[in-house]
Amino acid sequence: xxxxxxxxxxxxxxxxxxxxxxxxxxxxxxxxxxxxxxxxxxxxxxxxxxxxxxxxxxxxxxxxxxxxxxxxxxxxxxxxxxxxxxxxxxxxxxxxxxxxxxxxxxxxxxxxxxxxxxxxxxxxxxxxxxxxxxxxxx
Amino acid sequence: xxxxxxxxxxxxxxxxxxxxxxxxxxxxxxxxxxxxxxxxxxxxxxxxxxxxxxxxxxxxxxxxxxxxxxxxxxxxxxxxxxxxxxxxxxxxxxxxxxxxxxxxxxxxxxxxxxxxxxxxxxxxxxxxxxxxxxxxxx
DNA sequence: CTGCTCACTTGTTAATTGAAAGTGACTAGA
DNA sequence: TCTAGTCACTTTCAATTAACAAGTGAGCAG
Numbered sequence: 558x559x560x561x562x563x564x565x566x567x568x569x570x571x572x573x574x575x576x577x578x579x580x581x582x583x584x585x586x587x588x589x590x591x592x593x594x595x596x597x598x599x600x601x602x603x604x605x606x607x608x609x610x611x612x613x614x615x616x617x618x619x620x621x622x623x624x625x626x627x628x629x630x631x632x633x634x635x636x637x638x639x640x641x642x643x644x645x646x647x648x649x650x651x652x653x654x655x656x657x658x659x660x661x662x663x664x665x666x667x668x669x670x671x672x673x674x675x676x677x678x679x680x681x682x683x684x685x686x687x688x689x690x691x692x693x694x695x
Numbered sequence: 696x697x698x699x700x701x702x703x704x705x706x707x708x709x710x711x712x713x714x715x716x717x718x719x720x721x722x723x724x725x726x727x728x729x730x731x732x733x734x735x736x737x738x739x740x741x742x743x744x745x746x747x748x749x750x751x752x753x754x755x756x757x758x759x760x761x762x763x764x765x766x767x768x769x770x771x772x773x774x775x776x777x778x779x780x781x782x783x784x785x786x787x788x789x790x791x792x793x794x795x796x797x798x799x800x801x802x803x804x805x806x807x808x809x810x811x812x813x814x815x816x817x818x819x820x821x822x823x824x825x826x827x828x829x830x831x832x833x
Numbered sequence: 834c835t836g837c838t839c840a841c842t843t844g845t846t847a848a849t850t851g852a853a854a855g856t857g858a859c860t861a862g863a
Numbered sequence: 864t865c866t867a868g869t870c871a872c873t874t875t876c877a878a879t880t881a882a883c884a885a886g887t888g889a890g891c892a893g
Contacts (some may be wrong), residue, residue, distance in 0.1 A: 580757040584811030584818035585740050585804055591815075592807075594849095595731040602723050611871050619718040622851050627872055648858045650870070658814045666723055668806040669730075673722030676796045677729075680722035733881095749840050760882055765841060786889045788839070 591636055592662075596621055598669070600629050601655065601662050604639065609652040633659070729774055730800075734759055736807070738767050739793065739800050742777065744824075747790040771797070 580586050592598055599621065603614050615626055630653060633639035638659035641651040655662075673680040718724050730736055737759065741752050753764055768791060771777035776797035779789040793800075811818040 581755075582817055582819055583737075583740070583756070584808040584815065584824075586737060586757050587815045587818050588807040588811045589733050589736060593731070593733040593736070595727050598727060598731070599721075599724060602721070612869085615871090617719075618721070619724050622853090623872065624852090624874080625850070648860090648870075661810055661813060665803070665806045665810055668803045669726040670722040672799055672803055673726045675799060677722065677725045679720055680725050681720055750838090753840090760884095761841065762843085762883090763881070786839075786891090 588665075591632075591638075592665075596625055597629050597633065598662070598666065600626065600633065601638070601659060602666055604653060604655045604659065605663060605666065609654070611651070611653075614653070638662070726803075729770075729776075730803075734763055735767050735771070736800070736804065738764065738771065739776070739797060740804055742791060742793045742797065743801060743804065747792070749789070749791075752791070776800070 579590060592601075599617065599619055600614060603617055608614050608617070611626065611630075614630075615621060615623060621629075630639060630641075634641065636658075637656055639653055640656055641653050644650055644652045667683060670680075670683055674682055717728060730739075737755065737757055738752060741755055746752050746755070749761075749764065749768075752768075753759060753761060759767075768777060768779075772779065774796075775794055777791055778794055779791050782788055782790045805821065808818075808821055808824060812820055
């Protein structure tokens with residue numbers, strides 16, 4: 558019956574490229590392996606909104622701890638969701654950007670946002686966020 | 696500048712109904728406060744796929760630990776995303792169901808799945824999952 | 834009475850998180 | 864030159880959370 562469901566267990570990873578720890582071949586499970594925590598998608602959100610530097614990301618209202626931010630940026634780079642650009646030598650300063658893979662998370666964030674708007678009172682509307690995004694395009 | 700972005704910090708929760716611990720009024724952040732971990736959305740996925748009992752949920756290929764499953768079902772019920780139905784006295788047995796709020800997470804799961812299909816090789820397609828869902832409708 | 838299922842709960846240990854402080858490379862001002 | 868401040872992290876460590884294994888209680892089948 559569990560096999561029939563198609564959400565089958567993955568026994569081995571002999572064909573995989575990275576040393577990934579997939580719990581199954583289900584796309585939802587694989588996505589959550591990469592994005593399933595309280596902070597990762599907030600970092601992606603901020604990058605979509607045009608934030609670029611460590612300091613800007615840190616300054617978000619949710620107040621992400623700096624060690625978690627550094628760790629998440631590292632993980633997201635390892636997954637090719639984010640890349641960094643050196644914009645200044647002496648001292649070295651970086652700007653972070655979403656790759657195409659990262660930018661494709663936009664619809665995920667919008668669906669989360671739509672759900673929140675419908676079911677959690679007091680959350681910002683999609684229209685408000687889109688206005689914000691236009692306002693902040695560099 | 697952070698105020699201008701609209702993703703503003705929430706200072707107080709004097710109007711809120713539940714004793715919620717919102718990090719901000721951003722819908723993404725609020726959603727992640729409820730759903731942001733590796734297991735919660737997998738439970739929602741299984742309920743969408745028609746699984747109903749504790750044992751069926753436990754039997755998913757990802758192998759959720761029973762204490763985590765019990766905890767997540769408790770949390771999801773507290774958030775009115777899931778409700779349980781007593782289908783048997785002596786011994787008491789329950790069936791779990793998604794509320795309307797929970798069923799509305801479908802689009803979130805589909806967007807995650809579409810992202811995975813595009814960017815994580817070897818994940819199941821939306822078509823496969825939809826076929827599965829039809830097959831398992833009670 | 835024995836073993837079995839289901840739906841959990843309870844330990845115990847391992848890993849992760851979060852708050853705060855520290856580091857290194859600079860820049861600007863007295 | 865000395866002091867203070869910014870930026871981008873890293874380190875430390877207590878506290879929370881997760882994972883694994885085992886146990887519990889209510890029944891049922893032989």
